[in-house]
Amino acid sequence: MLAFLGLEDLDDLFAEIPEALRLAGGLDLPPAMSEPDVAWRLDDLASRNRPCGRDLVCFAGAGSYDHEIPAVVRSLASRSEFLTAYTPYQPEVSQGVLQAIFEYQTMIARLSGLDVANASLYDGAASLVEAVNLAVVATGRPRVLCSQAVHPHWRQQLETFSRGSGNEIDTVPLSAGVTSWNEVVGGGPFAAVVVAAPNFLGCLEDIGAARAIADHFGARLIVCFDPVSAGLLRPPGELGADVVVGEGQPFGTALGFGGPYLGLFACRLADVRRIPGRIVGETLDREGRHAYVMTLRAREQDIRRERASSNVCTNQTLMAVTAAIQLSWLGPKGLREVALGCARATRYTREALCRIDGVQLLTSAPVLREFAVGTPVAPEKLIERLVEDGFLAGVPIRPGFEGTAYEGGLLVAATEKRTRAEIDDFAAAFERAVR
Amino acid sequence: MSAPMPAGRALGAPLLARDFEPTIFEFSAPGRHAASFRTTDLPAWTAEELVPEAFRQTESVALPEVSERDLVAHFTRLTHRQYSVDLGAYPLGSCTMKYNPKAADAGASLPGFTQVHPAAPASCTQGWLELLVELEESLCAITGMQAATLQPAAGAAGELTGLLLMRAYHDAHGESERRRRVVIPDSAHGTNPASVTLSGFEVATVGTNARGGVDLDALRALLDDDVAGIMLTNPSTLGLFEDEIVEIAEAVHDVGGLLYYDGANLNAILGIVRPGDMGFDIVHLNVHKTFGTPHGGGGPGAGPVAVCAELAPFLPGPRPTRTESGYDLTMPEHSIGRVHSWHGNAVVLLRTWIYLRLNGGDGLKRVSEVAVLNANWLKERLRGTYDIAYDRTVMHECVVSAKSLHHQAGLSALDVAKRLMELGFHPPTVYFPLIVEEALMIEPTETESPQTLAALADAFIQVARESLDAGNADDAKAAPRTTPVGRVDDARAARKLVVTFDQRSAQ
Numbered sequence: 001m002l003a004f005l006g007l008e009d010l011d012d013l014f015a016e017i018p019e020a021l022r023l024a025g026g027l028d029l030p031p032a033m034s035e036p037d038v039a040w041r042l043d044d045l046a047s048r049n050r051p052c053g054r055d056l057v058c059f060a061g062a063g064s065y066d067h068e069i070p071a072v073v074r075s076l077a078s079r080s081e082f083l084t085a086y087t088p089y090q091p092e093v094s095q096g097v098l099q100a101i102f103e104y105q106t107m108i109a110r111l112s113g114l115d116v117a118n119a120s121l122y123d124g125a126a127s128l129v130e131a132v133n134l135a136v137v138a139t140g141r142p143r144v145l146c147s148q149a150v151h152p153h154w155r156q157q158l159e160t161f162s163r164g165s166g167n168e169i170d171t172v173p174l175s176a177g178v179t180s181w182n183e184v185v186g187g188g189p190f191a192a193v194v195v196a197a198p199n200f201l202g203c204l205e206d207i208g209a210a211r212a213i214a215d216h217f218g219a220r221l222i223v224c225f226d227p228v229s230a231g232l233l234r235p236p237g238e239l240g241a242d243v244v245v246g247e248g249q250p251f252g253t254a255l256g257f258g259g260p261y262l263g264l265f266a267c268r269l270a271d272v273r274r275i276p277g278r279i280v281g282e283t284l285d286r287e288g289r290h291a292y293v294m295t296l297r298a299r300e301q302d303i304r305r306e307r308a309s310s311n312v313c314t315n316q317t318l319m320a321v322t323a324a325i326q327l328s329w330l331g332p333k334g335l336r337e338v339a340l341g342c343a344r345a346t347r348y349t350r351e352a353l354c355r356i357d358g359v360q361l362l363t364s365a366p367v368l369r370e371f372a373v374g375t376p377v378a379p380e381k382l383i384e385r386l387v388e389d390g391f392l393a394g395v396p397i398r399p400g401f402e403g404t405a406y407e408g409g410l411l412v413a414a415t416e417k418r419t420r421a422e423i424d425d426f427a428a429a430f431e432r433a434v435r
Numbered sequence: 436m437s438a439p440m441p442a443g444r445a446l447g448a449p450l451l452a453r454d455f456e457p458t459i460f461e462f463s464a465p466g467r468h469a470a471s472f473r474t475t476d477l478p479a480w481t482a483e484e485l486v487p488e489a490f491r492q493t494e495s496v497a498l499p500e501v502s503e504r505d506l507v508a509h510f511t512r513l514t515h516r517q518y519s520v521d522l523g524a525y526p527l528g529s530c531t532m533k534y535n536p537k538a539a540d541a542g543a544s545l546p547g548f549t550q551v552h553p554a555a556p557a558s559c560t561q562g563w564l565e566l567l568v569e570l571e572e573s574l575c576a577i578t579g580m581q582a583a584t585l586q587p588a589a590g591a592a593g594e595l596t597g598l599l600l601m602r603a604y605h606d607a608h609g610e611s612e613r614r615r616r617v618v619i620p621d622s623a624h625g626t627n628p629a630s631v632t633l634s635g636f637e638v639a640t641v642g643t644n645a646r647g648g649v650d651l652d653a654l655r656a657l658l659d660d661d662v663a664g665i666m667l668t669n670p671s672t673l674g675l676f677e678d679e680i681v682e683i684a685e686a687v688h689d690v691g692g693l694l695y696y697d698g699a700n701l702n703a704i705l706g707i708v709r710p711g712d713m714g715f716d717i718v719h720l721n722v723h724k725t726f727g728t729p730h731g732g733g734g735p736g737a738g739p740v741a742v743c744a745e746l747a748p749f750l751p752g753p754r755p756t757r758t759e760s761g762y763d764l765t766m767p768e769h770s771i772g773r774v775h776s777w778h779g780n781a782v783v784l785l786r787t788w789i790y791l792r793l794n795g796g797d798g799l800k801r802v803s804e805v806a807v808l809n810a811n812w813l814k815e816r817l818r819g820t821y822d823i824a825y826d827r828t829v830m831h832e833c834v835v836s837a838k839s840l841h842h843q844a845g846l847s848a849l850d851v852a853k854r855l856m857e858l859g860f861h862p863p864t865v866y867f868p869l870i871v872e873e874a875l876m877i878e879p880t881e882t883e884s885p886q887t888l889a890a891l892a893d894a895f896i897q898v899a900r901e902s903l904d905a906g907n908a909d910d911a912k913a914a915p916r917t918t919p920v921g922r923v924d925d926a927r928a929a930r931k932l933v934v935t936f937d938q939r940s941a942q
Contacts, residue, residue, distance in 0.1 A: 001812050001885060010804045013811060016676045016828055017708050027706045028576045032795030035538045041792070045566050046547025050559035053550055060552045063776060068472055072503050078540070080521040080729075081514035086530050087733040089864075091925070092918040093856055095456075096517025097732035100510070103459050106935040110497050116934050119733065122588035125776040133633075153776050160751070160772035164599050164634035204490050232482055234492045247776070257563050258553030258777025259588065260735030272932065278733065282939060283928035285921040290455055295928040301591070302625035302867075306638040311629035314589035314723065318731030328459050328506050332495040334470030336482075343485040344477045366487050383556055395554040420476040 052255060055390055057422050059349065061370050061413025062200070062395040063124060063151055064258060065228070065250045067338065068417055073252045073329055077322040087278070087314070091293040092285075097317065098292035101280040104324035111230045112244035112266035113237025119278035119294075120320040121263030121312060124247030125154040128194070128224060129161050130265065130276040130310055131243040135192035135220040136167055137309045138274055143168045144192045145213065147179040149199030150224055152400025167191075174404065177203040177363025177372070181213050190217040192243075196224040197236065201397075201406060202346075202370030202413075203363050204233070211240030227251065227264060229368055231339030243267045252326030253319050262319035273299060276310035278317075341416025342369040345423065349414040352427035358434055362409045370413040372397060372406055376434050379410040389429040444859030444890055445523030452515035452919050459499045459509055460936045469503040516919040518861050520729070524883050524891055528832045528864035528876025529624070529672060531702045531724035536793060539728065539786040548785055553777035557763045563781065564762030567755040570788045571739075577799070578696075578718045579711020580741035584750045585784055586775040590699060591626040593719030593738030594666070596751060596774045598634035600717055600742060601664050601693050603749040603771050610691070614663035617695075618687075620649050622672045622868040624699060636663055643870055647675040647825035655686055664693035669713065670700045670830035672868040674810065674876075684714025693717060693746075698738075701725045702880070703807055703830035706800030716743045728786040737783040751775075805881035806831045809888055813879055816892035820899045824871045832878035834871055841873050844902040846911050848873040851898050854911040856918050858894040 007013065014022070033041070052058035058066035076082075081096060088094030101119045108117035121127045132144050146155060148171050158169050170187060172179050179195055193214040197205040207223060214221040223241035225233075228250045236244045248262030249255075267275060273296060281295030301308040330338065350371050353359050358376035375382055379396035386393040394412040401407045414423065482491060501509070518525070525532035543549070551560055571583045587593040598617070605611040617636040619627050621643055628638045639657050644650040648671070665687050669677045677683065687694055696715040702725045710718045722728050723736035730736065742750065751774045753764035764778075794802060807830050814823065814833035821835035837848045852862030852875070864876040879888055902908035915921060933939050 001808055005808075005811055005815055010808060013804070013807045013828060014676075014707055016678050017704075018678060018681060021681070021708045021712050023706060023708055023712065027796035027799060029573055029791065029796035029799070032798045033792045035793065038538060038789055038792045039541070042542050042545060042789070043547070045562035046545050048562035048565070049547050049551050050555065051546050051548075051550030052552055053546065056559070058552060060554055062554055064553050066552070070470070072469070072507060076507065076510045078544075079511070079514050081517040081519045082732055083540075083729045084520040084535055085517055085732040086525065086527055086532055086730045089527070090518075090852065090856070090862055091923040092853065092915045092920055093518035093861060094732075095919045096513040096515070099456065099458070099516070100513055100732075102934070103936070106458075106460065106937060107498060109935050109937065115938075122592060122735075122780075123776045125773075126588065126592070151776070153773055156773040157776070160599065160774055161595070161633070163602060163771065164595065166635055204487070206489075230492075230496060232486050232492060233490050235496075254549040254782075255552050256549050257551045257560065257781035259775065259780040260737075260783055261776065272934070279934055281928040282933040283924050283931075285923050287921050289920055291920040291923045293923045293925050293928045295925065295932065295934070297925070298929070300625070301629035304629070305625050306628035306632045308625070308629040308632070311591040311595060311626045311633055312589075313591045313626050314721075314730070314734040314736040316588075316731075316735045317733030318729075318735060321732065324459070325506070325510055328499045328501055328509075329469045329503070330498060331468055331470065331500045332498045333468055333500075335498060336495050337470065337472060340482060340485070341472060341475065341477075343482075344480050345475065347480060347485060348477050366490070368486065380556065384558060387556065387559060392552055392555055392559070416472055416475070418475065419473060423477075 050387065052392060056392050057390060057426065058392050059412050059414055059426060060392045060395050062411055063247050064255050065413060066255060066415050066417055067250045069252050069254065070329060073322065073326050076325050077252065082318060082321050088294060091291060095292060098280050100321045100324055101317065102282065102292050104320045105280060107324060107327045108264055108266050111227055112225065113235025114244055114266040115269040116272050117266040118275050119280055120316045121265055121277055122316060123259065123261040123263045124245060125157040127245035127263035127265045128154045129157055131222045131245050132158060132167060132192055133165065133309055134243060134271060134274045135222065138220065138271065139191040141189050141191040142166055143170060143190050144194060145170050145172055145184060145190050146194040147172050147196060148174050149179055149201055150194055150196045151200050155400055176365050177201050178205050178365045181209050184213060188217045190219040192220045192222050194222045198226055198229055198368050201363050201372045202367040203365040204368060207236055207239035207241065228339055228342060231335035232343065248319065248323050251323035253322060260316055260319055262316050262323055274309065277312040277315050338416045345414035345416065345418040346370065349412060349423050352423060353430055356431045356434060362406050370411060372409045372411050374409050379408065382410065382433055385433040386429055391426050391429055456512050456516065458936050459501065462501050462505050462509060463499040465500060467500040467502050469501060469506055523860065524887050525861040526863050526877045526879050526891065527861060528878040529699055531878060531880060533727050533880040534882035535727050535729040536790065538793060539789040542789045543782050543786050549782065561761055564755040566788050567784060568757050568762060570784055573791050574720060574739055574741050577705060578741045579709030580718055581744040582747035582750060583739050583741035584754065585739045586751045586779040587738040587740055588775055588780050589734060589736040590719060590721040590738040591630060592774060593740045594626055594630035595633055596740050597695050597717040597719050598630055598636065599771050600746050600749050601695065602634060604693065604746055605663055607769065613661055616662050618654065618657055618662060618665040622870055623666065623668065624672060624697065627666045627697060646827065647673045648677050648679055649683055651679055651682055654683065658686055658690045660690055662690055662692045664695055666695040666697055668697040668700050670703045673825055673834050674829040674832040675825055675827055676830055680713045699724065700831060703803055705803040706796060707803055711743065716746060722783060722787040726787045726790045728783050735780050735783050737780040802881050809879040809881060809883060813877055813888060813892055817895055820896050832876060834874055834876045836871055837873040837875060840899055844908050846902050846908050848875050850911040851875060853914040853922060854898045855894055856915040858897065860891055860894055
């Protein structure tokens with residue numbers, strides 16, 4: 001091949017790179033390892049983790065949940081046609097991914113109670129940032145009202161990106177575990193009102209009350225929902241949400257140390273031309289047959305460039321396809337069973353923990369799949385102690401709740417995977433650990 | 436070498452699956468069910484007992500009701516309508532669609548990694564943190580940088596993160612009010628200008644000179660103390676090495692600006708030259724391009740951002756860090772904050788680590804050498820049939836043009852792309868970069884064999900010859916006819932918007 005190019009050496013290919021810049025002596029990296037050597041090293045690293053399972057029964061949530069992932073979902077979602085394709089720029093050879101996304105969009109629209117959904121974003125936090133940007137662009141206002149019970153990491157991300165966008169985030173405090181909207185006095189005009197339902201502390205929020213605040217300011221209502229709870233709760237769209245965002249990890253994606261996850265994003269048809277990222281639509285081919293294609297491309301960064309309201313290009317398509325497969329496996333009955341299973345296990349856990357001396361619920365509003373408790377021992381210490389007994393007890397409530405009644409609490413979640421025996425053992429270990 | 440060999444063409448199942456596949460909703464039958472769960476022995480509290488009425492749904496969500504067998508059949512048939520790297524060459528320019536090693540699939544499904552909760556205490560995540568710290572060090576070695584964040588979930592997220600770091604740096608020097616502009620070449624990816632706007636800066640566009648590089652005089656004219664920095668891809672989106680990079684770096688640094696390296700094209704220079712040595716201060720990487728993590732039909736990727744020492748205190752956090760007793764998560768002193776819900780796309784980063792260990796330092800250099808060799812070989816094979824946009828040694832990809840073909844035979848870049856599908860190949864990127872008329876941007880990558888490259892070149896040449904010599908442009912104009920669907924009407928999709936099955940049903 002070199003001879004065909006009239007070259008003698010591979011090095012000649014790089015003659016245009018100034019000699020002074022060329023890396024002498026090669027990269028400072030370990031030499032290549034064989035595949036089995038890499039596998040042994042990985043096993044060694046993995047052995048220094050404590051994965052959730054029989055040896056560490058999971059009661060942690062906070063946006064990452066230990067749900068059932070059946071063999072059929074793992075098997076289909078890991079097929080290499082889904083795994084090793086690029087973004088479907090050429091629709092004629094990408095109908096598989098395009099149709100799977102179209103089906104996913106339909107399912108997310110139905111779950112959220114809204115008209116349309118996009119093809120996914122990075123994670124729940126990214127979806128919230130994009131929802132706020134949509135509202136700011138749509139209203140021409142930079143200020144946003146955000147409940148303090150929205151996931152603290154998502155709020156931190158809103159803050160991070162506001163440094164660039166110039167958006168201003170006003171945080172609305174909590175009372176009894178839910179957003180205290182009556183503390184909003186004047187201010188505005190606001191682009192959006194943001195509420196999580198159920199919220200970070202596990203409490204059900206009155207979406208109607210948030211809608212009233214949004215109406216008062218003529219703002220968009222953004223609801224961060226839990227797609228599993230959607231198996232029991234009224235859809236946010238039905239209760240007045242304009243944009244629904246959420247973390248789609250519970251639908252077939254492993255805990256995976258926090259990623260890759262799945263940003264859910266749904267909105268009303270009126271906002272479809274402001275939707276961030278990819279969206280798949282239906283059309284016809286030249287012979288009049290049904291076909292799918294990425295559509296409304298004129299919104300996107302590669303066409304609109306500096307006038308685009310989002311820079312999203314790569315998203316989380318594989319996780320979206322996975323979610324479509326998992327939701328088809330669940331069906332309406334299965335989704336309801338998961339939601340009910342979570343609610344039952346959570347109630348049983350809550351009642352068991354609250355019987356322990358010194359452990360009390362930190363909220364009084366109704367909870368569903370997660371709850372916050374105060375404990376006589378700092379949550380970090382408690383978690384370490386219970387890890388010894390084979391339980392991941394929960395997540396400490398710290399950043400984003402400074403100076404509130406919830407700071408220093410423990411957030412506990414129990415999914416449909418938790419059995420009575422596991423919870424009884426957990427409660428017994430918990431009681432020993434707080435003594 | 437140029438003898439026609441059958442190797443590498445994908446004329447298999449995906450291109451034969453021509454029957455329409457109904458949606459999963461159309462397979463649905465009331466009462467059908469696939470899911471099963473653990474037996475929990477918990478009290479069977481009802482929805483009425485668990486959810487106050489005001490919150491409780493009145494009807495269940497209309498999801499498909501299918502058996503596991505039908506579920507498998509439907510999604511398997513969808514895979515037969517989908518091209519992928521595992522099937523054959525995917526020379527999509529700027530996307531670096533290389534083969535993804537299967538060893539990474541195995542590693543990425545180890546429960547010791549996949550079942551770790553992201554909020555678990557550091558005592559439960561030592562293996563993960565060690566791996567991520569090692570990965571950060573490797574990425575710094577490759578880029579010539581001092582520290583990196585692994586949080587950004589994709590290249591565009593990395594760009595925005597990098598620009599916010601640029602802003603934080605100028606802020607710390609009391610100059611963020613004044614430094615409003617970020618310079619971008621007219622050949623840049625669309626994410627660059629979009630990210631600039633989202634980070635609160637203004638775009639200043641610099642033109643391209645006759646050799647395909649940044650017009651240095653035009654750049655100098657743009658530079659002033661209101662410039663925050665410049666974003667560059669090197670090699671550029673034209674596949675050309677920016678050989679005046681030292682002068683560019685000096686000029687930008689002289690006015691107090693920073694240099695941002697868009698890592699989209701890093702596959703050309705691994706072990707050859709490092710962005711840090713070129714003068715860059717901030718570098719983002721697309722691991723789903725350069726380091727062989729599969730792209731998943733559109734994602735997930737990961738877009739780590741590496742920086743020079745001066746910018747390290749501003750990195751997002753918390754960051755995996757080596758401590759005296761092991762590993763922990765720590766917050767940099769002047770961190771810009773979080774840019775991900777947790778620690779980034781960890782399992783994608785795990786695949787990256789595997790790729791880097793499998794290749795090692797020497798292997799990575801070989802990756803770039805072969806990638807560049809393949810692109811140059813293809814360019815030379817296409818010379819005379821297609822126009823060469825800028826006639827220089829190219830790096831990892833070559834941009835050719837169907838401009839003459841368009842004039843002589845009425846064949847557009849799009850027609851060429853669609854006809855290539857019939858010949859068993861995924862097309863190259865078309866109509867990008869925007870500054871090349873009828874652009875065909877071809878990136879073969881290092882993983883395609885010489886036989887496959889020859890077959891690919893032959894296919895390109897056949898498309899042109901059958902219209903020029905045989906006067907038959909009809910095949911290309913009518914293409915593709917062997918794919919699951921024929922040429923798709925994308926204007927109609929935008930005009931008659933149907934993005935859910937329910938919208939279709941309502942029509």
